[in-house]
């Protein structure tokens with residue numbers, strides 16, 4: 001009996017390492033411990049064993065059963081390892097450096113933003129920042145935008161749900177709504193409320209409008225805002241600064257033109273056009289690039305500056321449009337698609 005049991009164990013020990021698949025494993029398991037298995041057959045002989053030998057016999061059978069089960073478990077664990085390894089594929093060395101994709105490059109909008117800030121920094125402008133989530137007060141009211149102005153319309157502006165809370169964006173009035181800023185002009189107000197004149201800031205940043213995307217529109221894009229507040233500031237200072245920055249960015253041949261316009265926060269107000277036919281792909285004589293004007297006294301009133309003492313100019317422009325002119329890009333969507341073939345060209 002004991003010999004029989006040892007023989008079964010020895011056979012299993014010799015056989016199991018050769019098992020490579022689950023069906024083979026199941027078949028082997030059935031051969032040994034299944035209802036018609038070899039060990040089961042021996043256990044069935046229990047009845048024929050004399051009563052006094054039964055405890056010894058039972059113990060031996062049990063020990064064999066435990067050992068067989070351990071062999072089966074080890075085989076199954078080995079099969080699972082094999083299955084995992086085949087799923088993972090050939091072994092790799094994770095300590096090796098990954099295939100080199102080369103260094104990254106600055107995005108064209110980053111390049112234009114930084115260049116504009118550098119140009120403005122040279123003449124004394126410092127960078128100011130403001131939140132992209134704004135309130136009606138900073139985005140419209142303080143900028144003297146009438147309550148019925150179309151820019152405030154829910155068709156043009158993304159308003160946040162009334163339940164939304166932004167602990168880091170201060171409201172002026174409790175009942176005003178949060179929105180995504182439609183222009184960087186809100187930074188003018190936040191900056192003036194923070195300090196006293198003179199002020200000379202440039203504020204680049206992301207803005208949001210409910211525009212349908214096409215080659216020249218995007219629901220979020222970038223602007224660059226400037227504000228200068230001092231004594232005796234004139235329209236010719238404004239024109240001179242714009243001439244300087246566009247000549248610096250786009251080349252000396254660039255011409256700047258003002259067209260009268262209306263903005264609530266400046267008086268007089270102008271739209272700014274650029275002529276830069278020397279640039280590749282610029283095929284129009286005049287391209288509108290932004291708005292500007294002399295800070296409206298009502299805006300100074302809103303921030304508590306004495307408008308009899310202080311004067312200033314402000315302007316805002318689209319960074320995408322500038323980058324498109326500078327680099328000859330014909331579709332605004334290229335900026336946001338992260339296509340390496342596009343981005344690599346600015347390396």
Ligand code: DAH
Nearest residue numbers: 183266291292293314315316
């Ligand atoms: N905020 C205007 C826009 O988004 C641009 C603008 C016009 C900015 C006149 C100004 C300004 O600072 O004075 O179209």
